[in-house]
Amino acid sequence: MHVHRYERIWIAFGVIMLVVFLSAIAFASVADNINPPSGMQTIDPTKVAQTPPFDHPGLRKIGDGRYEAYYVAQVFQFTPSDLKIPVNSTVSFYVTSPDVVHGFFIPNTDVNMMVIPGWVNTSTHTFTKRGTYLLICHEYCGIGHQNMFGKIEVQ
Ligand code: CUA
Numbered sequence: 273m274h275v276h277r278y279e280r281i282w283i284a285f286g287v288i289m290l291v292v293f294l295s296a297i298a299f300a301s302v303a304d305n306i307n308p309p310s311g312m313q314t315i316d317p318t319k320v321a322q323t324p325p326f327d328h329p330g331l332r333k334i335g336d337g338r339y340e341a342y343y344v345a346q347v348f349q350f351t352p353s354d355l356k357i358p359v360n361s362t363v364s365f366y367v368t369s370p371d372v373v374h375g376f377f378i379p380n381t382d383v384n385m386m387v388i389p390g391w392v393n394t395s396t397h398t399f400t401k402r403g404t405y406l407l408i409c410h411e412y413c414g415i416g417h418q419n420m421f422g423k424i425e426v427q
Pocket of ligand 1: 347348375409411412413414
């Protein structure tokens with residue numbers, strides 16, 4: 273079968289680009305350890321209110337200046353809505369949703385997550401500046417989406 277020269281060039285180009293893109297993904301995954309966040313932690317979204325520790329959302333002290341904060345995001349609020357922590361605390365946020373997809377974003381930090389029913393997402397941040405941080409939902413989740421926010425007071 274005769275394949276035209278230009279056709280061969282295009283086929284080679286397609287194959288080379290495929291190899292380049294797959295290599296970039298493999299490199300990011302292995303060398304930079306970029307992987308889907310918290311791919312392993314799941315929860316039954318219909319039983320969030322009965323599943324520890326999400327049955328009592330809030331702050332847990334786990335060590336000197338180390339905290340875990342468990343959040344439930346649901347239409348249209350975060351629980352807890354107001355968190356108070358001492359300055360220089362390192363907080364690991366764990367968040368899940370019993371209803372629809374929400375966002376969990378704290379501006380001026382690197383905490384920026386999607387909250388997906390059935391999954392627990394997590395992110396850790398050290399708060400080195402005093403002040404009130406906003407916590408906002410940045411995934412459109414319904415008619416009250418723009419009212420879905422909380423705050424974190426670093427004292
Ligand atoms: Cu929750 Cu938007």
